[in-house]
Amino acid sequence: MELTAAITHEGEFFVARCLEVDVTSQGDSMDDALANLKEALGLYFEDENEPFDPSHPIVTTFQLSA
Numbered sequence: 306m307e308l309t310a311a312i313t314h315e316g317e318f319f320v321a322r323c324l325e326v327d328v329t330s331q332g333d334s335m336d337d338a339l340a341n342l343k344e345a346l347g348l349y350f351e352d353e354n355e356p357f358d359p360s361h362p363i364v365t366t367f368q369l370s371a
Contacts, residue, residue: 306359308346312338324362 309324318331321342330345332338350357 306357307361308359309361309364310339310342311364324364325359326357 310321311324312319312321312335318333319335319338320329320331321338322329323342323346326346326349328345328349330338330341332341
């Protein structure tokens with residue numbers, strides 16, 4: 306299964322979010338955050354009873370006036 310992760314640097318940690326499923330994890334490095342996200346997703350799908358069809362999100366950037 307191919308999923309998409311968005312990884313951001315927040316304070317001392319890197320935060321990895323799966324864009325297809327509402328699962329997030331963190332780590333001391335990008336690699337740690339991604340490894341932790343994979344582990345969290347494994348546990349999520351282990352407990353998930355619903356069938357999952359990963360439709361890939363459309364990712365874009367936009368401007369916001371503050």
